[in-house]
Amino acid sequence: MPPVIELEPAPTSEANLEAAAWVFKALSDPARLKILAYLASHDTGPCCGPEGGICACDLEAVTGLSQPTVSHHMKCLISAKLVIGEKRGRWMYYRIDPKGFALLRAFLPRIGG
Amino acid sequence: MPPVIELEPAPTSEANLEAAAWVFKALSDPARLKILAYLASHDTGPCCGPEGGICACDLEAVTGLSQPTVSHHMKCLISAKLVIGEKRGRWMYYRIDPKGFALLRAFLPRIGG
């Protein structure tokens, strides 16, 4: 169960360590990094046309993983506030969520980065 | 087994995804984040005096974990190039390794950060 991810400037409290750890864990899988890299570098995918953006089936193609596995990864990325999912019609469109990355940028200096 | 972590500017190749994922995985545990935060904010610890720096037994006190568990975590952080360990006499002294963080800073923009 994901911790509640607050976006405060954050002392290094226990709760903040867990929130940051959760974001890092979401980033600790190559498939999820590949998904993020694709989202970060494409506004549209081949599946659902140039209108919508990037949908789940695009990400199946990008990763070579099964549909349930992609769905699982997206849930993980969304829970870490790294991705925003928006349902339009039958499709889920995904895009980068800056909130998780903002948390990372705020947290990294506290651990040496 | 950890991937070989290269420090090249890095296209989003499979090898680079795995290297970055390995660093993120090292950061995905609250105990390791607490260790890094301590290393980043202290030049010396109470155990081995003001001379040496921060040794393993300092980190046992900081984390409340057993000695083998701390040793395991340090091995993980070192393999990700987030920490440098130096043995002096009986003690292992640890400090932040900038290389892992440099890899992160180079990689984050590729995934939306």
Next chain:
DNA sequence: ACAATACATTGATAAATGTCAATATGTTGG
């Protein structure tokens, strides 16, 4: 050389994770 110290390694165990097949849910077109 010996005892004590500091850390590493091994072995064991419970919990979490990534994956897919099967199934369920919700949406659209006819």
Next chain:
DNA sequence: CCAACATATTGACATTTATCAATGTATTGT
């Protein structure tokens, strides 16, 4: 309403992970 489609959820499984107790290794002080 019904069939087809896109995605989510569930269940199962193998793998990985975090943890500690027990033991091993290396270094120091006497």
